Amino acid sequence: MSQELLVTPLHALHIEMGAKMVPFAGYDMPVQYALGVRKEHIHCRESAGLFDVSHMGQLRLHGEDAAKVIESLVPVDIIDLPAGKQRYAFFTNEQGGILDDLMVTNFGDHLFVVVNAACKDQDIAHIQAHLPENVTMEIIEDRALLALQGPKAAAVLARLNPAVSDMVFMDAAKVELLGVECLVSRSGYTGEDGYEISVPANNAEELARELLGQDEVEWIGLGARDSLRLECGLCLYGHDIDSTTTPVEGSLLWGISKPRRADGERAGGFPGADIILEQIKTKDVVRKRIGLVGKSKAPVREGSKLFDVDDNEIGIVTSGTFGPTKGAPVAMGYVQTDLAVIGTEIFAEVRGKKLPMTVEKMPFVPQNYYRG
Numbered sequence: 001m002s003q004e005l006l007v008t009p010l011h012a013l014h015i016e017m018g019a020k021m022v023p024f025a026g027y028d029m030p031v032q033y034a035l036g037v038r039k040e041h042i043h044c045r046e047s048a049g050l051f052d053v054s055h056m057g058q059l060r061l062h063g064e065d066a067a068k069v070i071e072s073l074v075p076v077d078i079i080d081l082p083a084g085k086q087r088y089a090f091f092t093n094e095q096g097g098i099l100d101d102l103m104v105t106n107f108g109d110h111l112f113v114v115v116n117a118a119c120k121d122q123d124i125a126h127i128q129a130h131l132p133e134n135v136t137m138e139i140i141e142d143r144a145l146l147a148l149q150g151p152k153a154a155a156v157l158a159r160l161n162p163a164v165s166d167m168v169f170m171d172a173a174k175v176e177l178l179g180v181e182c183l184v185s186r187s188g189y190t191g192e193d194g195y196e197i198s199v200p201a202n203n204a205e206e207l208a209r210e211l212l213g214q215d216e217v218e219w220i221g222l223g224a225r226d227s228l229r230l231e232c233g234l235c236l237y238g239h240d241i242d243s244t245t246t247p248v249e250g251s252l253l254w255g256i257s258k259p260r261r262a263d264g265e266r267a268g269g270f271p272g273a274d275i276i277l278e279q280i281k282t283k284d285v286v287r288k289r290i291g292l293v294g295k296s297k298a299p300v301r302e303g304s305k306l307f308d309v310d311d312n313e314i315g316i317v318t319s320g321t322f323g324p325t326k327g328a329p330v331a332m333g334y335v336q337t338d339l340a341v342i343g344t345e346i347f348a349e350v351r352g353k354k355l356p357m358t359v360e361k362m363p364f365v366p367q368n369y370y371r372g
Helices: 011-016 037-046 066-071 117-128 153-158 162-166 201-212 222-231 273-282
Strands: 020-024 027-032 048-052 057-062 085-092 098-106 111-115 136-140 143-149 172-177 180-185 194-200 217-219 287-294 305-307 313-323 328-336 345-350 353-360
Touching: 011 201, 027 037, 027 222, 037 048, 037 217, 037 222, 048 201, 057 066, 057 117, 066 111, 098 117, 098 180, 111 117, 117 136, 143 153, 143 201, 153 162, 153 194, 162 172, 180 201, 194 201, 201 217, 222 313, 222 328, 287 313, 287 345, 313 345, 328 353
Parallel strands: 048 217
Antiparallel strands: 020 027, 048 143, 057 111, 057 136, 085 098, 098 111, 143 194, 172 180, 180 194, 287 328, 287 353, 305 313, 305 345, 313 328, 345 353
């Protein structure tokens, strides 16, 4: 018998708004609303889109060694993460593969961690297995998570609390919205400026309705979330990165902090460090994650095989769609390292046809994070 799908605190509101619901990471989630995926995508790029991301895992770590615990599991500087700041990180395994990617925020008296929905249980177990006696982990079950994204997101949220205007990309703060304390970060998964808002579950619907009541705001589903993040070169865990890909293969070197590299003051000390640091030093990897832009209008989907000009199979597509802002098919995938060069022509097999694509620098459309 199939397991019953979980629902977020905003499930009834999605149904009321006419959302098309689909199973995603064990949850019944909205894939699109009446606008449709393409219009939702464009609306988020031009105005402000509201996303329900309450399916993701929210955790709090308390105790003076909390940062030390997380830092022992990721190749990222967590110990020196300033209060009021957030950082992108990824758990690694002994082979240097990526177990999940996550966001870590220092709220001063605790660390706030957000993990992917599909990896929630394994991530919790992974952290739990490494907790010393002086650190406790709290699994947050009573909060929803909303993302307000797009060039008009700041103006919209500032109507509820002007303090959010002063935040810059990767800032985080406790902010009162509609009289309720929320945890707000200026970040997101669209490449646009915007905020992620952790709100008590009982107050989530009131906040969502208030935001949707603003002229600039529309609900955005998982369909447009996928095309938005792909155009901006952001990985989807389980597709573009997984336990068999290292951060070096995944072109995520920017995510490995200087203090944790071979010449840093806290070099290594995370699972798979020897393998990852050796790959950084020698640049010796067999495959690399690349961005591809199609020359025809046909989208190239995940799983499509990739070929070189001589018809040799050289890799596979891990994410692909038509990019409404780019105006062309966009994809990510892995190819032999010698072919991961900007400008290389590569062919993707779609229904028996070989469609030409070009290796392009990511992001495919500019990221518009607000850095002050």
